[in-house]
Amino acid sequence: MNATTIDTPAANDDFKPWRAYVLEAKCEVLRALRTPAFAIPSLLFPPLFYLLFALLLNRGNSGASHYLFATYSIFGVMAPGLFGFGVSVAIERERGWLALKRVAPMPAGAYLAAKMLMAMAFALIIYAMLATMAATLGGVRLDAVQWLALGLIVMLGVLPFCALGLMIGSRVNASASPAIINFIYLPMAFLSGLWMPLTMLPKFIGDIAVAWPPYHLAQLALAATGGEYAGSPIVHAAYLAAFTVICFTIAKRWLARAN
Numbered sequence: 129m130n131a132t133t134i135d136t137p138a139a140n141d142d143f144k145p146w147r148a149y150v151l152e153a154k155c156e157v158l159r160a161l162r163t164p165a166f167a168i169p170s171l172l173f174p175p176l177f178y179l180l181f182a183l184l185l186n187r188g189n190s191g192a193s194h195y196l197f198a199t200y201s202i203f204g205v206m207a208p209g210l211f212g213f214g215v216s217v218a219i220e221r222e223r224g225w226l227a228l229k230r231v232a233p234m235p236a237g238a239y240l241a242a243k244m245l246m247a248m249a250f251a252l253i254i255y256a257m258l259a260t261m262a263a264t265l266g267g268v269r270l271d272a273v274q275w276l277a278l279g280l281i282v283m284l285g286v287l288p289f290c291a292l293g294l295m296i297g298s299r300v301n302a303s304a305s306p307a308i309i310n311f312i313y314l315p316m317a318f319l320s321g322l323w324m325p326l327t328m329l330p331k332f333i334g335d336i337a338v339a340w341p342p343y344h345l346a347q348l349a350l351a352a353t354g355g356e357y358a359g360s361p362i363v364h365a366a367y368l369a370a371f372t373v374i375c376f377t378i379a380k381r382w383l384a385r386a387n
Contacts, residue, residue: 145235148234148235148238149235149237149238149241149242152234152238152239152241152242153241153242153245153246155242156242156243156245156246157245157246157249160208160212160246160250166211166212166215167250169207170207170208170211170212170250170254171250171253171254171257173207174200174201174203174204174254174257174258175254175257175258175261177200177203177323178196178197178200178258178261178262178266179261179265181196181323181324182196182197182200182262182266183261183265183266190266190267190268193262193266193267193268194262194266194268194353194355195325195350195355197258197259197262197266197268197353198278198346198349198350198352198353198355199321199322199323199346199349199350200258200322201254201255201258201259201278201281201282201349202282202285202320202322202342202345202346202349203317203322203323203342204251204254204255204258204282205247205251205254205282205285205286205289205345206289206313206316206317206342207250207313208246208247208248208250208251208254208286208289209247209251209286209287209288209289209290209291209292209293210289210292210293210296210309210312210313211293211306211309211313212243212246212247212250212290212293213243213247213289213290213291213292213293213294213296213297214292214293214294214296214297214300214305214308214309215293215297215302215305215306215309216243216297217243217293217294217297217298218296218297218298218300218301218302218304218305219302219305221297221298221302221383222301222302223302226239226383240294243290244286244287244290247286247289247290248283248286251282251283251285251286252279252282252283254282255278255279255282255283259275259278259279270353270354274352274353274354277352277353278349278352278353281345281348281349281352282349285345285348285349285368287368287372288341288345288368288371288372288375289341290372291371291372291373291374291375291376291379292312292341292371292375293309294375294376294379295375295376295378295379295382296308296309296312297379298379298382298383299382316340316341316342317342319333319336319337319340319343320337320340320341320342320343320346321334321337321343321346322342322346338359341367341368341371344364344365344367344368345364345368347359347361347364348361348364348365348368
């Protein structure tokens with residue numbers, strides 16, 4: 129009797145694991161772009177807020193345009209990370225999609241990597257829009273290194289919010305996740321000094337600002353663009369790294385218990 133050989137991805141020499149990551153990321157980006165409730169607010173809110181507060185209300189004030197360009201770039205990375213993970217993970221967990229992904233023939237990290245790449249892509253699109261507005265309408269002048277440095281901070285700065293969103297999505301139900309994330313998203317941005325300098329707010333807000341991740345990311349953004357910043361960039365980066373690791377670790381344990 130002749131044996132029949134069945135080709136499997138593991139046995140197929142043409143199979144490349146990286147293709148699974150690329151396809152998963154492509155599908156995740158398309159899913160996000162085709163979800164108006166996620167794509168429209170995420171992409172439009174930061175440019176609209178910058179237009180209103182930096183370019184219209186502070187017209188002719190180059191200092192305000194410079195400060196708010198850096199801080200609104202940070203505001204722009206929050207939504208893709210928080211909502212891209214928090215809401216979608218909660219929905220997919222409740223519907224059994226995560227369990228299906230686990231038994232699918234795909235690399236274990238492709239699911240999270242795809243969502244992180246999607247959030248980074250959205251953050252860079254928002255940064256590109258803000259940078260265009262700042263350079264053409266706001267009179268912001270930076271050298272090439274500063275533009276690139278802020279772009280790198282924006283791209284990597286989405287990770288703490290991905291971690292926080294994943295932690296929320298791994299615990300709360302799908303219907304409650306948007307409300308909980310909104311309850312965190314906007315107040316945390318305001319309390320971190322992203323909408324106006326902390327010196328213009330009550331002193332106690334400035335005292336507690338160091339507890340919030342956007343504050344530390346904003347200080348890195350201001351340092352990269354030559355603005356006035358507080359503290360040490362190394363300390364800010366260390367805080368963000370520790371926050372990311374802690375949130376991812378908690379989310380991993382909660383997801384393991386849920387499944």
